[in-house]
Amino acid sequence: MEDLRQRAATLDASDPLAGRRQRFSIPDGLVYLDGNSLGVLPAHVPARVADAVTRGWGQQLIRGWNTEGWIDLPRRIGVRIAPLIGAAAGSVLCADSTSINLAKLLQAALAMVPERQVVLSDTGNFPTDLYVAQGQLAQGGRLVTVAPEDVRAAMTPEVGVLMLTQVDYRTGRLHDMHDLTARARELGIVTIWDLAHSAGALPVDLSGAGADFAVGCGYKYLNGGPGAPAFLYARPDLQDRVGSRLTGWMGHAAPFAFDPDYRPAEGIDRFRVGTPPILSMVALDAALDVFDGVDMQAVRDRSISLGELFIACIDRFAGRFGLELASPRDAARRGSQVSWHCPDGYAVMQALIARGVIGDFREPDLIRFGFAPLYLSHSEVVEAAAILQEILTGRAWDQPRFHARAKVT
Amino acid sequence: MEDLRQRAATLDASDPLAGRRQRFSIPDGLVYLDGNSLGVLPAHVPARVADAVTRGWGQQLIRGWNTEGWIDLPRRIGVRIAPLIGAAAGSVLCADSTSINLAKLLQAALAMVPERQVVLSDTGNFPTDLYVAQGQLAQGGRLVTVAPEDVRAAMTPEVGVLMLTQVDYRTGRLHDMHDLTARARELGIVTIWDLAHSAGALPVDLSGAGADFAVGCGYKYLNGGPGAPAFLYARPDLQDRVGSRLTGWMGHAAPFAFDPDYRPAEGIDRFRVGTPPILSMVALDAALDVFDGVDMQAVRDRSISLGELFIACIDRFAGRFGLELASPRDAARRGSQVSWHCPDGYAVMQALIARGVIGDFREPDLIRFGFAPLYLSHSEVVEAAAILQEILTGRAWDQPRFHARAKVT
Numbered sequence: 155m156e157d158l159r160q161r162a163a164t165l166d167a168s169d170p171l172a173g174r175r176q177r178f179s180i181p182d183g184l185v186y187l188d189g190n191s192l193g194v195l196p197a198h199v200p201a202r203v204a205d206a207v208t209r210g211w212g213q214q215l216i217r218g219w220n221t222e223g224w225i226d227l228p229r230r231i232g233v234r235i236a237p238l239i240g241a242a243a244g245s246v247l248c249a250d251s252t253s254i255n256l257a258k259l260l261q262a263a264l265a266m267v268p269e270r271q272v273v274l275s276d277t278g279n280f281p282t283d284l285y286v287a288q289g290q291l292a293q294g295g296r297l298v299t300v301a302p303e304d305v306r307a308a309m310t311p312e313v314g315v316l317m318l319t320q321v322d323y324r325t326g327r328l329h330d331m332h333d334l335t336a337r338a339r340e341l342g343i344v345t346i347w348d349l350a351h352s353a354g355a356l357p358v359d360l361s362g363a364g365a366d367f368a369v370g371c372g373y374k375y376l377n378g379g380p381g382a383p384a385f386l387y388a389r390p391d392l393q394d395r396v397g398s399r400l401t402g403w404m405g406h407a408a409p410f411a412f413d414p415d416y417r418p419a420e421g422i423d424r425f426r427v428g429t430p431p432i433l434s435m436v437a438l439d440a441a442l443d444v445f446d447g448v449d450m451q452a453v454r455d456r457s458i459s460l461g462e463l464f465i466a467c468i469d470r471f472a473g474r475f476g477l478e479l480a481s482p483r484d485a486a487r488r489g490s491q492v493s494w495h496c497p498d499g500y501a502v503m504q505a506l507i508a509r510g511v512i513g514d515f516r517e518p519d520l521i522r523f524g525f526a527p528l529y530l531s532h533s534e535v536v537e538a539a540a541i542l543q544e545i546l547t548g549r550a551w552d553q554p555r556f557h558a559r560a561k562v563t
Numbered sequence: 564m565e566d567l568r569q570r571a572a573t574l575d576a577s578d579p580l581a582g583r584r585q586r587f588s589i590p591d592g593l594v595y596l597d598g599n600s601l602g603v604l605p606a607h608v609p610a611r612v613a614d615a616v617t618r619g620w621g622q623q624l625i626r627g628w629n630t631e632g633w634i635d636l637p638r639r640i641g642v643r644i645a646p647l648i649g650a651a652a653g654s655v656l657c658a659d660s661t662s663i664n665l666a667k668l669l670q671a672a673l674a675m676v677p678e679r680q681v682v683l684s685d686t687g688n689f690p691t692d693l694y695v696a697q698g699q700l701a702q703g704g705r706l707v708t709v710a711p712e713d714v715r716a717a718m719t720p721e722v723g724v725l726m727l728t729q730v731d732y733r734t735g736r737l738h739d740m741h742d743l744t745a746r747a748r749e750l751g752i753v754t755i756w757d758l759a760h761s762a763g764a765l766p767v768d769l770s771g772a773g774a775d776f777a778v779g780c781g782y783k784y785l786n787g788g789p790g791a792p793a794f795l796y797a798r799p800d801l802q803d804r805v806g807s808r809l810t811g812w813m814g815h816a817a818p819f820a821f822d823p824d825y826r827p828a829e830g831i832d833r834f835r836v837g838t839p840p841i842l843s844m845v846a847l848d849a850a851l852d853v854f855d856g857v858d859m860q861a862v863r864d865r866s867i868s869l870g871e872l873f874i875a876c877i878d879r880f881a882g883r884f885g886l887e888l889a890s891p892r893d894a895a896r897r898g899s900q901v902s903w904h905c906p907d908g909y910a911v912m913q914a915l916i917a918r919g920v921i922g923d924f925r926e927p928d929l930i931r932f933g934f935a936p937l938y939l940s941h942s943e944v945v946e947a948a949a950i951l952q953e954i955l956t957g958r959a960w961d962q963p964r965f966h967a968r969a970k971v972t
Contacts, residue, residue, distance in 0.1 A: 179621045188625045195621040203616050203842065204609060211788050212588045212604035216597045216921060224789055251837025253811030254663060277823065282812035282837065285825040289810035293702075299823070373838070379620050380633055380841035401698035402662030403691035412926055414686065414708065416694040428660025428691065429782070432789035433612065434840035512625060517821055 155540055158467055162532035165463070171456050171527060177444050178377075178529040185538045187513045189526025190351055190491050193377030193441070202440035206433060224432045228404075229423060231435060232385060234442045235376070238450060239349055239368065240359035241387050247422045248385045248435060252350060252371050253282050255386040256317075258398035258425055259367040260290045262388070263315045263344040266396060270314030271295030274343075276302040278322040283348055287317060302327055309337055315344045320358070321351035321489030324516050326481040328356075328489050335363040350374060353385075355457055355490035355527065357450035360387055367392075375490070375526055376445075378438030386425055393421050402427035444528060453527045457490040460525040460535050464492055467539030475546040480520055493522040505545045511538045564949055567876055571941035574872070580865050580936060586853050587786075587938040594947045596922045598935025599760055599900050602786030602850070611849035615842060633841045637813075638832060640844060641794060643851045644785070647859060648758055648777065649768035650796050656831045657794045657844060661759060661780050662691050664795040665726075667807035667834055668776040669699045671797070672724045672753040675805060679723030680704030683752075685711040687731040692757055696726060711736055718746055724753045729767070730760035730898030733925050735870075735890040737765075737898050744772040759783060762794075764866055764899035764936065766859035769796055776801075784899070784935055785854075787847030795834055802830050811836035853937060862936045866899040869934040869944050873901055876948030884955040889929055902931040914954045920947045 166172055178194045180186065186194060210222045219225045232246035239246070249255060264271060273287050277299045287297045300308045302322060309316065316338045320329050331347060338345045347368040352358050354375030360368055366389050372382030388396065397418050403409045404426035407417045418424035462485055468477065478495040482488045496502050496519055503515040513523040523538070575581055587603045589595065595603060619631045628634045641655035648655070658664060673680060682696050686708045696706045709717045711731060718725065725747045729738050740756060747754045756777040761767050763784030769777055775798050781791030797805065806827050812818045813835035816826045827833035871894055877886065887904040891897045905911050905928060912924040922932040932947070 179617075181622050181624070184624075186624060192620075192625045192627075194624065195616065200613060200616045200621070204613055207604065207609045207612050207788070207846070208588075211601075212609070213590050215590070215593075215595060215603065216601045216923070217916075218601075218789060250659065250663065251811070251839075253813075253837035254659065254809065257809055257836075280812075281815070281821050281823060284823055285810045285812060285815065288825045289808040292808050379616070380627060381838045381844075383840055384837070399698040399701050400663065400666055401694045402660070403689075403694060404662075406690070406694065410926075412690050414690060414693055416697045427666075428662035428793070429790040430660075431792055431840040431843035433846055434843040435790075437616070437842055507626075514625065517819075 155467060155470065155536060158463065158536050159533070162463060162536045165459060165532040169456060170452055171448070172531070174444060174448070174528045175531065180529060183510050185511045185534045186530070187511065187523040187525065187538060189530070190374050190524030191514060192373055192380055193375060193526060194529055195379070196377055196441050196444050198443065199379070199437055199440045203433060203437050206436040227432065227435050227439065228426060228430050231439050231442070232422065234439070235353065235385050238358070238445060239353050239370065239387065240357070240361050242361060242390055245390050245393070245422055246385055246387050247425050248372065248383050248438065249426055249430060250384060252348070252369050252384040253286050254400070255369040255384050256283060256286045256346070256348065257290055258400050259346050259369060259386060259388070260287060260315065260317070261398040261400070262396040263346055263367060264290065264295065266344050267314030267342070270312060272313045273297050273315045273317050274305065274308055274313045275299050275317045276305050278302045278324065278327065279319050280323045280348070280350065283317060283319060302329065305329070306334060306337060309341055309343060311341055313341070313343050315346060317346045319348035319350060321491070323351060324480065324520055324522065325493055326489045326491040328482070328487050331365065332359070332363045335365050339364055351489050351491065354445065356454045365389065372438045376438065377441040379434065379441065381434065382438045383431060383435050388422055388425065393424070397424050400427050404428060404430070448528070456527040457525050458485045460527065460530055460532060461485060461488065461490065461492050463532055464523060464525070464535045464539060467536055468494065468542070471543050471546065490527065491522060491524040493520045495519050496521045502545060506542060509541050509545065511541050564876060564879065564945060567872065567945050568942070571872060571945045574868060574941040578865060579861055580857070581940070583853060583857070583937045584940065589938060592919050594920045594943045595939070596920065596932040596934065596947060598939070599764070599783050599933030600923060601782055601789055602784060602935060603938055604788070605786055605850050605853050607852065608788070608846055608849045612842065612846050615845040636841065636844050636848065637835055637839050640848050640851070641831065643848070644762065644794050647767070647854060648762050648779065648796065649766070649770050651770060651799055654799050654802070654831055655794055655796050656834050657781065657792050657847065658835055658839060659793060661757070661778050661793040662695050663809070664778040664793050665692060665695045665755070665757065666699055667809050668755050668778060668795060668797070669696060669724065669726070670807040670809070671805040672755055672776060673699065673704065675753050676723030676751070679721060681722045682706050682724045682726050683714065683717055683722045684708050684726045685714050687711045687733065687736065688728050689732045689757065689759065692726060692728060711738065714738070715743060715746060718750055718752060720750055722750070722752050724755060726755045728757035728759060730900070732760060733889065733929055733931065734902055735898045735900040737891070737896050740774065741768070741772045744774050748773055760898050760900065763854065765863045774798065781847045785847065786850040788843065788850065790843065791847045792840060792844050797831055797834065802833070806833050809836050813837060813839070857937070865936040866934050867894045869936065869939055869941060870894060870897065870899065870901050872941055873932060873934070873944045873948060876945055877903065877951070880952050880955065899936065900931060900933040902929045904928050905930045911954060915951060918950050918954065920950050
């Protein structure tokens, strides 16, 4: 693999984003290929959170809602996320969890198509999205799931809402957002895109695609910290015409008038509900600094470069150990993660983690590796592949510990 | 007011909870009578949050869900809140916001009484509770609000759900939870109690009262920090029979099996939805340490003692300046806050804040003062009253700045 090591060194040396790595606190000796599950800590975030705790909360106390600007933080974070996903300022809100936001938008979307209470999704969607839809459709309507490649054909005039995750959480398969959204618009289907594995990893063009709604995650490629608040998008011209049934005081037109009747705020604020978790939001807000001045196309280029290199490495020995690429081989059809079907994949991943290479395992047999383009180097990618090869080569297949399946929680 | 100052000093000297104050970081020169809006920072919390950020997130990264116990944090925090509200361990969950939790429980409650889709509440309820009910009833059913004192009489067999906040956010008026819940049970009415202004301020006895459901707030008397996650309670025997339509992966029986179909977890975990905001939860978890070993009856005694003293102070000059007590005079019918109708109340409160006495103003004319029993002293209460008297005495009533109304956000 020496040739690949050299290629990696060359690529790292010429990489326009290579300098961003210094802005993260990466544990020594770790090759972290799981930024798609929980992004790495940006180095300046601890000081920002500490300040929010000791000065903001501790000294300002209740006044902090004004003096620290906490009251507008959900919208201000939205303004910062907007350019990463091709959205107009004022069309993105940071709030709640991805699941809760999806529930809100499904309510809004289903209300737009009262005669077509059918939600179309795909079998590769992250289960929580399907669970949310099942919950929202429990009193009427239907969730239809088809294989990802059959989504376009399954769009019929009967379908009211198309709810897709752009990048498949297991395989990294990338849906063609422009094409599917355009087709949906022809058929009067309302679109909701889940950008959990897209935002911060590749350029997203919600405005250009004409998407109606979107949700996304703060703790993956946006590096907002464990369980960071999520975001939602609503197309500007829809915002004042729709709403959810999750109505709370922060989404009221005048939250501090304490009006007994709900009256939705204008614009994206109407999708706020309760009081936002400020400390977690401050961490996300600070983390977004690492995207300042970053060109998302450069991020995408580096993501593809890292993924292609990793695949080239694994190709060298995959056949010998029964590894089968589960992701699209064509980089244009892939997000920022790559996975393989791997015999005894759970045990293999545990062995990798024990050697300091963090990826993750997804049932039934997938080993999955994410490439966070802002802090991962090509050299690390080759190193991870080399360690995987060592593990596969040295494995004692007859030892029962490799077959044990601990509960993955 | 010298006699009251002396009384305060005596009370502080003999107070069994007086030592708890040392566990909080209280800004110098501030008399903070707004712990019912945002609790003061416990002194040990910054270190705990910093550790969660730099070591938990920074070093453990994705492994933190296991090694730091993040995955079970919502339930573990629930176990710590349970004794403060008279709930069995395992019946309380920390999650989302109060508003979102209320929506979940309203869905569960309304599903238990399909023929009685009427929610009864009172006009003194915090508006977000009314908004949540309006949202949940938008597709059928009805919200009925009556004056707080008329709630008992308004409970009829037509009513399906009684949704009340135990302590009125403006007046501090305390509902009789035992009596109203018992009456509700006689009539087959499902009860949901909002403990926003109760939890951590007075003993609550959900089990003893036989309440069905409850929600509450993490950032008021529990001192969890700005927008801290909220909690919810479901009576143990109901948990496996009910659920909400906000179904997400963290509430699934096997979240990491990635089953395409939702199957609710057993017990209180089914009310989880998305990934919880860990940094905010860590702050709340740490903050709860200050309640270790605290007898909630002692908290209540001190709360009443502080409130009674403040009322005694204000009584000395209230009539002269047109102040009228808006809270029940009988301490047994009051939570841990006291408010007055006050001419030009907004301007008066701004003047108090400028002098370092933090309370708040609530439309139309209420000045409100909360007494967080763990960190407030009797001497501070007298000091606050003395400053209020000075302000009222020295006011230049003809100066327009006292009549200006800035937007309260």
